[in-house]
Amino acid sequence: MEDLNKRLKTKKKKSPAKAGATRKAAPKKPAAKKAAAKSPAAKPGSKPGTAAGKAASAAKPVAAVKSPVAKKAPVSRKRKIEARVVAKAVSKGPKVSPLAPASYPSLPPVGGVVLGTAAAGIKYRGRDDVMVARMIEGTQAAGVFTTSKTASAPVEWCRANLVEFGEGRMLVVNSGNANAFTGKLGTQSVRTVGAAAAKAGGCRHKDVYMASTGVIGVPLDPAPVVAGLQDALAAAGDESAHWMAAARAIMTTDTFPKLATRTAKIGGREVTINGIGKGSGMIAPDLATMLVFIFTDAAIAASALQPVLQQGARDSFNAITVDSDTSTSDTVLLFATGAAMKGEEPVTRLADPRLKEFREKLNELMLDLAHQVVKDGEGATKFVEITVGGAQSYQAARRIGMAIANSPLVKTAIAGEDANWGRIVMAVGKSGEAADRDKLAINIGGIDVARNGMAVTGYDEAPVAAHMKGQNIVIEVDVGVGASSATVWTCDLTYEYIRINADYRS
Numbered sequence: 001m002e003d004l005n006k007r008l009k010t011k012k013k014k015s016p017a018k019a020g021a022t023r024k025a026a027p028k029k030p031a032a033k034k035a036a037a038k039s040p041a042a043k044p045g046s047k048p049g050t051a052a053g054k055a056a057s058a059a060k061p062v063a064a065v066k067s068p069v070a071k072k073a074p075v076s077r078k079r080k081i082e083a084r085v086v087a088k089a090v091s092k093g094p095k096v097s098p099l100a101p102a103s104y105p106s107l108p109p110v111g112g113v114v115l116g117t118a119a120a121g122i123k124y125r126g127r128d129d130v131m132v133a134r135m136i137e138g139t140q141a142a143g144v145f146t147t148s149k150t151a152s153a154p155v156e157w158c159r160a161n162l163v164e165f166g167e168g169r170m171l172v173v174n175s176g177n178a179n180a181f182t183g184k185l186g187t188q189s190v191r192t193v194g195a196a197a198a199k200a201g202g203c204r205h206k207d208v209y210m211a212s213t214g215v216i217g218v219p220l221d222p223a224p225v226v227a228g229l230q231d232a233l234a235a236a237g238d239e240s241a242h243w244m245a246a247a248r249a250i251m252t253t254d255t256f257p258k259l260a261t262r263t264a265k266i267g268g269r270e271v272t273i274n275g276i277g278k279g280s281g282m283i284a285p286d287l288a289t290m291l292v293f294i295f296t297d298a299a300i301a302a303s304a305l306q307p308v309l310q311q312g313a314r315d316s317f318n319a320i321t322v323d324s325d326t327s328t329s330d331t332v333l334l335f336a337t338g339a340a341m342k343g344e345e346p347v348t349r350l351a352d353p354r355l356k357e358f359r360e361k362l363n364e365l366m367l368d369l370a371h372q373v374v375k376d377g378e379g380a381t382k383f384v385e386i387t388v389g390g391a392q393s394y395q396a397a398r399r400i401g402m403a404i405a406n407s408p409l410v411k412t413a414i415a416g417e418d419a420n421w422g423r424i425v426m427a428v429g430k431s432g433e434a435a436d437r438d439k440l441a442i443n444i445g446g447i448d449v450a451r452n453g454m455a456v457t458g459y460d461e462a463p464v465a466a467h468m469k470g471q472n473i474v475i476e477v478d479v480g481v482g483a484s485s486a487t488v489w490t491c492d493l494t495y496e497y498i499r500i501n502a503d504y505r506s
Contacts, residue, residue, distance in 0.1 A: 096256055107244075111339025116246075120228030129228070132172050132233055133170070134236060135335055136169075140302045142305040143159075153180070154211050168335050171211075172208065173212070174212050174228070180328035258376070261274045266341065272340065275292060299345075300355075320489045391479055392481055397479075399431050404428065404475070414492040418468065
């Protein structure tokens with residue numbers, strides 16, 4: 001707005017060249033129109049009742065002269081300002097990722113869960129930025145969090161509650177402020193919101209979970225969050241619209257909401273699993289700048305729920321990267337209400353055979369949400385799958401895959417649709433993991449590019465270049481030293497990523 005005000009105060013002068021072009025292009029005015037141009041009537045913005053206004057009323061024959069200029073109503077200064085502000089906002093608004101889904105799933109109700117949202121004005125204007133979920137008594141909770149040594153206050157709060165108790169009744173999430181690196185103020189803010197949520201939900205403080213996402217280092221005023229949670233609870237429900245509103249309320253630089261749903265059977269009972277998430281940038285294991293909240297009406301005790309979530313996160317949320325940066329706020333929470341299994345014995349052990357199908361479906365849902373996060377990577381135009389085989393161990397394969405996925409040179413080559421496989425070779429070599437240079441093989445889009453440490457004889461780049469022009473890029477690498485493999489997912493690195501992050505706080 002500061003730049004806009006400066007432009008309004010300083011009138012721009014036309015360059016002589018432009019002025020000349022205008023004069024040449026303009027048709028000659030008839031004599032009557034020349035006279036009218038000199039009169040007060042021709043001055044736009046003349047007020048009724050003034051001399052100029054009366055003259056304007058009397059000049060009707062002149063207005064009848066056919067001219068495109070005469071037909072246009074004068075634009076007020078206020079209208080011009082509004083138009084410029086709107087144009088500026090539109091130019092800065094996020095464009096929906098080209099990798100966004102064509103449609104969004106309609107999430108069914110999950111027994112024992114209601115969700116609500118509210119516009120608290122924490123950072124964003126005219127959109128919901130607080131989300132609240134309320135769950136029935138006895139709901140079990142599990143969570144995995146960032147490995148950052150500068151974790152946010154909400155992350156520390158959730159960790160403490162999970163370690164000691166493992167039950168969940170209320171979830172409060174805000175966007176626009178991460179409440180990270182805010183010292184004692186951050187801790188006090190979390191306590192204030194937690195106390196208000198416990199009172200509103202009729203539960204203990206230790207049954208409340210929180211998450212925040214947004215700018216780091218800015219103290220979070222708890223007052224608007226507390227007011228927002230009250231409004232959100234008043235509007236809470238379990239219909240599909242409530243799930244969509246919740247997914248939108250937790251967005252920051254995301255360009256589309258992220259939702260997924262699955263059903264599974266446990267001991268003959270059908271249970272529902274719903275998940276919502278956010279994440280777009282600062283994405284790297286473990287986890288990513290992501291918030292993911294999963295709800296099920298299955299009856300699973302925290303003792304089994306926690307390892308189920310941890311193991312599922314390994315090959316989903318911990319196998320993606322956008323820009324190699326690990327956030328302070330990463331949070332994935334899983335809540336199990338038990339509402340669909342009343343009268344059934346709850347699952348208490350990871351080894352319980354009744355968990356088999358549930359785990360498969362939960363892992364599907366988690367991978368679905370993880371892929372959506374990558375597809376909404378800031379500025380992303382390509383979704384990239386990288387599989388590394390022939391490694392000494394899973395961990396080694398994973399590290400090599402991430403070295404490739406995080407390489408700016410690889411990612412920019414993909415953005416430029418350049419089949420520069422030499423950059424993949426470079427990334428394998430810098431990973432620090434064992435690899436046999438003379439056995440190294442690379443395949444892009446199903447086409448062998450390199451084998452036995454060198455380019456394939458008669459290698460034709462044309463089909464590989466054609467694959468690079470698509471939205472889904474597949475890279476396979478065999479490092480020739482073992483039998484282990486791992487798959488990771490990433491996106492390309494574009495000019496838009498720089499623009500988004502250069503302007504993030506403005």
